Amino acid sequence: MSDPVSSEPVLAVDGLSIGFQTRRGLLPAVRELSFSVRSGEMLAIVGESGCGKSLTALALLGLVPPPGRVTGGTVRLEGRDLLALDEAALRRVRGARMSMIFQEPMTALNPVLTVGEQIMEAILEHEAVSRKAARERTLALLERVRIPDPERRFAEYPHRLSGGMRQRVMIAMALAGAPAVLVADEPTTALDVTIQAQILGLIDELRREQGTAVVFITHDLGVVSRYVDRVLVMYAGRKVEERDTRDLFAGPLHPYTRGLIAAQPRAGAGAAGAERERLAEIPGTVPALAAMPPGCAFAPRCPLADARCVQAVPPPRRAGSGLVACHHAGETHAL
Amino acid sequence: MPSDVMLAAEANATPAPAVPVLQVSGLSVEYRTARGVVHALDDVSFELAPGETLGIVGESGCGKSTLARAVVRLLDPSAGTIRLGGTDITHASRRRMRAARRDLQMVLQDPAASLDPRWTVGDLLAEPLEIHGIGTRAERRARVADLLGKVGLPPEAAQRRPHEFSGGQRQRIGIARALALEPKVVVLDEPVSALDVSVQAQILNLLTDLQRTLGVSFLFIGHDLSVVEHVSDRVAVMYLGRIVELGGRDSLWRRPAHPYTRALLDAAPRIDGPSAPAGPGLAGDTPSPYDLPSGCRFHTRCPIAADRCRNEAPALRALSPGHLVACHFAE
Numbered sequence: 001m002s003d004p005v006s007s008e009p010v011l012a013v014d015g016l017s018i019g020f021q022t023r024r025g026l027l028p029a030v031r032e033l034s035f036s037v038r039s040g041e042m043l044a045i046v047g048e049s050g051c052g053k054s055l056t057a058l059a060l061l062g063l064v065p066p067p068g069r070v071t072g073g074t075v076r077l078e079g080r081d082l083l084a085l086d087e088a089a090l091r092r093v094r095g096a097r098m099s100m101i102f103q104e105p106m107t108a109l110n111p112v113l114t115v116g117e118q119i120m121e122a123i124l125e126h127e128a129v130s131r132k133a134a135r136e137r138t139l140a141l142l143e144r145v146r147i148p149d150p151e152r153r154f155a156e157y158p159h160r161l162s163g164g165m166r167q168r169v170m171i172a173m174a175l176a177g178a179p180a181v182l183v184a185d186e187p188t189t190a191l192d193v194t195i196q197a198q199i200l201g202l203i204d205e206l207r208r209e210q211g212t213a214v215v216f217i218t219h220d221l222g223v224v225s226r227y228v229d230r231v232l233v234m235y236a237g238r239k240v241e242e243r244d245t246r247d248l249f250a251g252p253l254h255p256y257t258r259g260l261i262a263a264q265p266r267a268g269a270g271a272a273g274a275e276r277e278r279l280a281e282i283p284g285t286v287p288a289l290a291a292m293p294p295g296c297a298f299a300p301r302c303p304l305a306d307a308r309c310v311q312a313v314p315p316p317r318r319a320g321s322g323l324v325a326c327h328h329a330g331e332t333h334a335l
Numbered sequence: 336m337p338s339d340v341m342l343a344a345e346a347n348a349t350p351a352p353a354v355p356v357l358q359v360s361g362l363s364v365e366y367r368t369a370r371g372v373v374h375a376l377d378d379v380s381f382e383l384a385p386g387e388t389l390g391i392v393g394e395s396g397c398g399k400s401t402l403a404r405a406v407v408r409l410l411d412p413s414a415g416t417i418r419l420g421g422t423d424i425t426h427a428s429r430r431r432m433r434a435a436r437r438d439l440q441m442v443l444q445d446p447a448a449s450l451d452p453r454w455t456v457g458d459l460l461a462e463p464l465e466i467h468g469i470g471t472r473a474e475r476r477a478r479v480a481d482l483l484g485k486v487g488l489p490p491e492a493a494q495r496r497p498h499e500f501s502g503g504q505r506q507r508i509g510i511a512r513a514l515a516l517e518p519k520v521v522v523l524d525e526p527v528s529a530l531d532v533s534v535q536a537q538i539l540n541l542l543t544d545l546q547r548t549l550g551v552s553f554l555f556i557g558h559d560l561s562v563v564e565h566v567s568d569r570v571a572v573m574y575l576g577r578i579v580e581l582g583g584r585d586s587l588w589r590r591p592a593h594p595y596t597r598a599l600l601d602a603a604p605r606i607d608g609p610s611a612p613a614g615p616g617l618a619g620d621t622p623s624p625y626d627l628p629s630g631c632r633f634h635t636r637c638p639i640a641a642d643r644c645r646n647e648a649p650a651l652r653a654l655s656p657g658h659l660v661a662c663h664f665a666e
Contacts, residue, residue, distance in 0.1 A: 226608075263533045265564065266561070
């Protein structure tokens with residue numbers, strides 16, 4: 001992995017805040033989130049349901065659905081602040097310089113257009129090329145994402161394809177504009193594990209060969225450990241830790257990260273025949289958006305919490321290869 | 336690890352003791368649809384010992400959920416038998432099945448779907464007791480409080496309705512309801528698949544504790560290999576309706592003998608596992624259950640398939656005591 005200061009990030013998010021407008025006022029769902037990604041790098045945003053990771057992904061492309069809205073911050077893609085663009089300008093960015101793939105490809109694919117037609121459409125929308133050229137590019141893209149027999153698949157409708165094939169089509173479409181950044185929101189969560197391995201292998205290859213930066217939203221720490229360079233852990237709308245992957249798993253600094261890793265069943269835990277090892281539990285549940293505690297949101301569930309944690313939100317601080325937002329960072333080894 | 340420890344452990348983990356609580360033999364299920372006949376389950380056999388957890392793992396279309404439903408008689412098998420505590424329930428009438436349900440219960444992935452939202456949790460837990468005419472009203476109320484305690488919920492939960500609870504708490508309610516009649520066997524169909532990892536850990540620990548105190552047997556259906564490994568004493572791996580490998584979890588995980596089991600283990604990344612897959616991974620998709628491959632059903636994706644595999648279906652045979660595999664080349 002290269003030195004973090006050696007190259008300009010292709011995507012830089014600074015102080016991003018997203019809230020939901022309700023009758024009782026604005027409920028903050030993502031707060032002051034900052035991160036950046038460089039070309040060819042894969043950054044994972046991990047966390048459990050409701051932590052704000054998917055909302056963050058949508059905000060990167062200006063797709064936050066109402067009543068949600070971005071309430072602050074900047075999203076700079078190749079230096080340009082996307083949050084300052086109008087919808088027409090944003091549309092020119094989406095699918096060209098930055099694309100997104102989703103967990104369920106059918107939400108993004110048009111069921112009444114053939115696979116080939118919709119990829120061609122994506123190309124023609126962003127480039128002044130002939131239909132013949134667009135068709136050839138489409139076939140090349142289908143081949144690029146390893147769809148067997150591209151000529152035949154070109155003329156097929158999405159519902160005729162398996163889940164894995166649909167995900168490949170969506171990736172082909174996302175690549176139509178040769179994007180600098182690919183945002184992938186749980187792209188393999190609905191797929192079987194052998195198909196998941198195929199799709200993740202493909203995404204990994206694309207960023208290596210084409211230098212695409214990938215923002216990968218997932219809840220699966222196993223996937224993170226195998227495919228990702230750097231990990232950002234979110235809890236209740238905030239970044240609690242950001243580290244190089246190896247460092248994160250070798251020595252998580254935030255008590256929440258540590259809890260998440262310990263809750264994961266392990267290979268060969270409780271060696272042969274031994275009493276089954278109990279998994280570490282994180283007691284309690286995530287606080288509701290409307291009932292966020294004033295200090296650290298994890299304090300009510302945290303074994304290290306004290307008076308300071310209840311009063312003040314811990315700011316992110318530098319720690320080794322990354323950042324951690326905890327008043328007691330570095331004490332987690334005592335747990 | 337010293338080899339004698341390992342041998343002792345495997346002797347513990349593998350063979351099912353003499354009197355199984357559940358015996359499934361030659362179970363097959365066919366669905367007739369407009370597109371033709373689907374052989375969803377083909378000649379599946381296993382036994383479940385008292386207090387044991389047998390994990391069933393496989394990908395979409397492998398037949399694991401069909402197996403779960405056939406075992407609790409939510410759908411009718413086309414062949415084979417299901418014996419519960421020695422009694423053949425394969426073709427039991429509705430009335431006889433009602434009696435059998437005391438000993439055979441099920442927990443589903445989405446507890447919301449199985450819990451009537453208009454009922455209070457107390458009513459939901461008391462209902463199975465009422466149906467079976469167990470206890471007086473007061474006794475049932477006490478039993479409900481006891482069940483809530485067993486699954487880690489406060490007694491006040493009895494007055495509330497399912498939607499007032501989180502997903503993990505609803506799964507606790509689903510488990511409490513399944514345990515109300517003190518069954519000998521509970522079939523758990525993907526019980527933690529919809530839960531976040533921290534909540535998943537709570538539920539898996541709860542299941543472990545309940546099994547230890549109640550001695551109940553679990554048939555645990557799952558797709559997450561690390562979860563299934565964690566909860567199971569023995570594991571059966573399924574592919575396209577058949578068991579391809581069955582063994583004690585340690586021997587299966589350490590010495591997987593079927594090429595599909597190996598591919599499955601290799602494809603699933605885990606935080607303490609190797610940082611890259613050992614092999615190239617399986618190409619292509621699982622074949623359609625409408626159009627099953629001849630011979631060994633895995634041969635179209637198998638890295639070591641030979642002519643014999645295209646023509647002849649391998650039988651499930653013992654590699655070592657308690658470790659069965661259906662592959663011509665496994666040794």
